[in-house]
Amino acid sequence: MRSEARLGLALLLTPLLLWLSLLIFLPHVDIFLVSLRERIGVGKYQISFANYLTFFNEPLYLWTFFRTAVMSMLATVITLLIAFPVSYYIAKMVKGRVQSGLFLLCLVPFWVSELVRTFGWMILLRETGIFSKLLQAIGLSDGPVEMLYNDGAIMLGLVYTSMLFMVVPLVTTLESLPDEVIEAGYDLGGNGVSVLREIIIPHAMPGIVSGCIVVFMLSLGNYLTPTMLGGKESLWFTELIYSQFIVRFNWELGAAFGFMLLILSSAIVWGMLKLTGQSLEKTMG
């Protein structure tokens, strides 16, 4: 019996360990090693921090790095602010059929590819697009209006694309809050604001944190939306990684960029968990 259990454990551990070591752990160790490599001749390399120095000494790289981080955080906050009232409405204001119907409606856009969603916004926003034509038709503008290729368009695309990942955890946590608790809050003399601050938000915290983590990650690592909706000036850090790897074929610098992105995302996720006293198992698992 005991040896049978041991065999079972070994059999079940094998795929997990193979997966985590070959596809996650070793590849990341490897890009770290590659990022430490400096090319000193044809096929000759030495270990140095040259790639990281290049990153820190080139204002464009640093600027893009911080821009991407700040804009991703902004996108996360905006998504949270838009999604919270909607999630609360779905979780608490409606019941039964309407509730599950609205929840499903929220999911629908995300069954289709991000590419399609971005394409939709391009059709709406571009100079010859729907909004521009509408503005001209009702006389608010004399000529075509270009609303694409700027940071606002990127922000819109990011918020739209990540909405689902905020709404789903929020609805799930808010639903588990009993109505009686909210009523008790009012009975004890609370008003809308204090009930929200003292009862609803603390209860929804795990949902808020997991939503924010996922949205932040998705925005930070997004390539499609900034490339399609952003202009020449609006660089995104993933675009730098892509161009080093695929266009310039400078894998060493690209690997250093990739590693910086990984550090940034881990640091911010970790900080968010620590700040709110949550753990990864609780928010994701």
Added chain:
Amino acid sequence: MIPSIPQPRFLTAAYTAYVVLFFIFLALPLVVVAVFAFNDSQFPSLPWEGFTWNWFFGSERPMIGVFHERSILRAIGTSGFVALFVSVLSVCVGLSNAFLFNRYRFRGQGVLYVLMLLPLVIPGIVLGISILVFSSRIANGLWDGFGMDVEALRPGLLLVVLGQFSFITTISTLVIGARLKKFDRTLEEAALNLGAGHLTAIRTITLPYLAPAMIGAFVVAFLMSFENFNTTLMLVGSDAPLTIAMFDRLKEGSTPLLNAVSLLLMVGSSCLALIMIAFQRKA
């Protein structure tokens, strides 16, 4: 604010209006993409030139429809092939992981569980480049050491499958694990009491119970793989899956052909989603 507590009329009305606006915001880009698939014009934009099916069935230039456009059809095939592999693989490994974390207690389990969750918080593009770098290192090593040229380790479909598998497996593990947690183990014990072996008990009792979650995980994995862009972008070789093929076209400029493909995608994924919901209902 909840329905059982009276609120001023205008406040509830404003709240409802906000939610309606939100849903319009969600629907807008998709509706626009769908509608312009039927515009009889070279560009997916106003003015409306009349209704046409040509972007689906047209066979002559300048309006070649989806069903006559070889490259798009091939890309759909490639995506389907990749997605099928990824979802089968990730459901199998996910099932094994779910049993591992549910049924066994061993040292280092907590650490492994956190490690298992990590792929969700690694940017897709970083996963892509790390697998690209690692597999090229192995390929170069094999070439230098043994003179073997392993084409499969160069950018191409195998790497795309592995790259997508590497994070989709986390999701399938979570989906299947959530249902396994709710399983009543006494049912399995009853089967054992009635003389079934361990494997028979799992096959006849536990696996049927897990079936809805496995189908759910399969559909989610299939859709995530089909839509994946970031990881695929870094690992793709000469056979481009649909998202990459469409991206390349979109960079050159858009025709309603892309709207038609998008509409087909929407219909396809809604059908898959409906199938999944139907199965979940039955469970």
